[in-house]
Amino acid sequence: MNSLNENIRPYQSCSKSVFLVLGIIFISWISLFSIFLIVQGAWPVSIFLGLEYLIIFYLIRLYFKEKNIKDEININQKEISIRKYKGDKILYSSKFSTYWSKVFFTKLKNKSKLSIKESNKETEVATFLHSELKEKLYFRIKEKISSYN
Numbered sequence: 001m002n003s004l005n006e007n008i009r010p011y012q013s014c015s016k017s018v019f020l021v022l023g024i025i026f027i028s029w030i031s032l033f034s035i036f037l038i039v040q041g042a043w044p045v046s047i048f049l050g051l052e053y054l055i056i057f058y059l060i061r062l063y064f065k066e067k068n069i070k071d072e073i074n075i076n077q078k079e080i081s082i083r084k085y086k087g088d089k090i091l092y093s094s095k096f097s098t099y100w101s102k103v104f105f106t107k108l109k110n111k112s113k114l115s116i117k118e119s120n121k122e123t124e125v126a127t128f129l130h131s132e133l134k135e136k137l138y139f140r141i142k143e144k145i146s147s148y149n
Contacts, residue, residue: 003074003075003076003077004073004074004075004076004140004141004144005072005073005074005075006071006072006073006074006137006140006141007070007071007072008070008071008072008073008125008126008129008137009069009070010067010069010128010129011129011130011133012067016064019060019064023057023060026053026056027053030046030049030050030052030053033046033049034046034049034050037049068086068087069084069085069086069128070084070085071083071084071085071125071126072084072085073125073141075098075141075144075145075148076098077098077148078097078098079095079096079097079098080095080096080097080098080101080116080145081093081094081095082094082095082096082116082123082125092123094121094123096116096118096121096123097118098145098148098149099148099149100118100119101116101117101118101145102116102117102118103115103116103117103138103141103142103145104116104117105134105135105138107131107135110131111131112130112131112134112135113134114126114129114134114137114138116141125137125141
């Protein structure tokens with residue numbers, strides 16, 4: 001039988017080019033509005049608009065820095081291997097026996113948890129996914145594990 005190899009990445013609705021276009025539109029609007037305010041004599045407001053732009057720029061950079069994560073799940077006849085990456089660095093790695101492992105999925109309102117457990121070891125998988133995608137992943141993993149047992 002074939003093994004299951006899953007590379008799980010967070011869902012991303014906007015690319016960097018979309019944020020670049022929005023940033024250009026936003027800085028243009030801030031510049032025009034600041035000129036209007038300076039002409040009216042309310043020049044301190046344009047300082048706060050500039051600070052607001054810098055804060056938003058910092059948060060967008062933080063968003064793209066944090067989205068560079070992934071979980072890798074490999075299931076074969078003998079073991080389940082889970083690796084969690086941030087960038088190119090492995091943050092966490094664990095291995096479970098395929099025969100003794102169980103997969104659990106819980107969902108309460110908007111919170112969900114997908115975990116793999118073997119005796120006293122437990123690892124939560126795909127913490128960054130929303131409930132529906134976790135549930136689909138749960139069924140794929142469960143099906144693959146049951147095919148080996």
